[in-house]
Amino acid sequence: MPAVDLRAARAALRARTPLVHCLTNTVVQTITANALLAAGAAPAMVDAPEEAGDFAAVASAVLVNVGTVHARTAEAMRLAARSAGAAGTPWVLDPVAVGGLVYRTELATELVGLRPTVVRGNASEILALAGAGSGGRGVDSTDSTENAAKAAAELATRTGGVVAVSGEVDLVTDGRRTIRIGGGSALLTRTTGAGCALGALVAAYVAATEDPLVGTVAAHAHVAVAAERAARLAHGPGTFAPAWLDALDAVDGEALAAADVT
Ligand SMILES: Nc1ncnc2c1ncn2[C@@H]1O[C@H](COP(=O)(O)OP(=O)(O)OP(=O)(O)O)[C@@H](O)[C@H]1O
Numbered sequence: 304m305p306a307v308d309l310r311a312a313r314a315a316l317r318a319r320t321p322l323v324h325c326l327t328n329t330v331v332q333t334i335t336a337n338a339l340l341a342a343g344a345a346p347a348m349v350d351a352p353e354e355a356g357d358f359a360a361v362a363s364a365v366l367v368n369v370g371t372v373h374a375r376t377a378e379a380m381r382l383a384a385r386s387a388g389a390a391g392t393p394w395v396l397d398p399v400a401v402g403g404l405v406y407r408t409e410l411a412t413e414l415v416g417l418r419p420t421v422v423r424g425n426a427s428e429i430l431a432l433a434g435a436g437s438g439g440r441g442v443d444s445t446d447s448t449e450n451a452a453k454a455a456a457e458l459a460t461r462t463g464g465v466v467a468v469s470g471e472v473d474l475v476t477d478g479r480r481t482i483r484i485g486g487g488s489a490l491l492t493r494t495t496g497a498g499c500a501l502g503a504l505v506a507a508y509v510a511a512t513e514d515p516l517v518g519t520v521a522a523h524a525h526v527a528v529a530a531e532r533a534a535r536l537a538h539g540p541g542t543f544a545p546a547w548l549d550a551l552d553a554v555d556g557e558a559l560a561a562a563d564v565t
Pocket residue numbers: 399424425426442443444469470471472473486487488489490491492494495496497498499500501523526527
């Protein structure tokens with residue numbers, strides 16, 4: 304396994320409080336902002352085409368999530384991605400439900416051409432984006448992480464960045480190095496926006512760390528360790544969500560370093 308110092312990544316996130324510019328879907332705005340705040344980052348939801356390019360140039364990182372995209376937000380996403388690329392701002396593409404719907408699939412393909420620092424999605428989304436699958440069931444995956452491993456590595460080689468596949472075990476690759484993160488809780492899949500908030504945390508960590516592979520792994524480990532803590536306290540999905548936010552705050556470098564990362 305490549306050297307991944309998760310203790311240092313956690314400390315860097317807390318020290319830098321990255322400002323994460325989010326262009327994300329209407330379902331998950333609040334849980335995304337709260338997850339960033341809980342972990343120690345600062346969210347700003349700016350998705351007007353009149354503002355998105357300017358803000359992407361000054362933010363620490365940008366998240367582009369196509370979950371409820373329409374023509375105006377698509378234009379904002381193009382402007383934000385171009386501006387982030389020009390400014391050297393790291394940016395994350397979350398291709399929610401890509402594969403099943405033509406409009407967002409074409410948009411996500413266009414955005415991949417702008418070379419996102421990280422593409423983060425479930426297995427069905429990554430397979431579809433890589434041209435190797437037809438998508439999942441709406442926003443949910445119908446494929447396993449391992450089935451998407453080859454497509455993820457090829458996509459990463461194409462973008463020159465990192466690709467992360469979420470599932471029971473998460474996989475993070477830059478085409479050369481591949482790391483798996485286990486643990487977590489299936490209750491994450493019963494809480495809307497856990498994956499979308501994970502994308503925002505990837506953006507925060509990538510802004511705080513030198514190596515996007517390390518930042519991406521740190522975000523996945525952080526979500527997994529917090530979910531394990533929350534699952535021990537929760538009575539079901541309703542009590543899991545606030546317990547997970549509490550745990551995102553409480554997880555320290557020591558806990559991250561003990562995560563199931565191989
Ligand atoms: N069976 C599982 N057991 C443990 N953790 C899981 C399981 N399935 C998914 N996860 C975790 O849930 C989080 C979200 O992953 P998921 O694959 O559900 O994302 P997603 O489909 O993009 O989510 P969404 O679109 O609902 O935001 C990740 O941190 C992942 O590790």
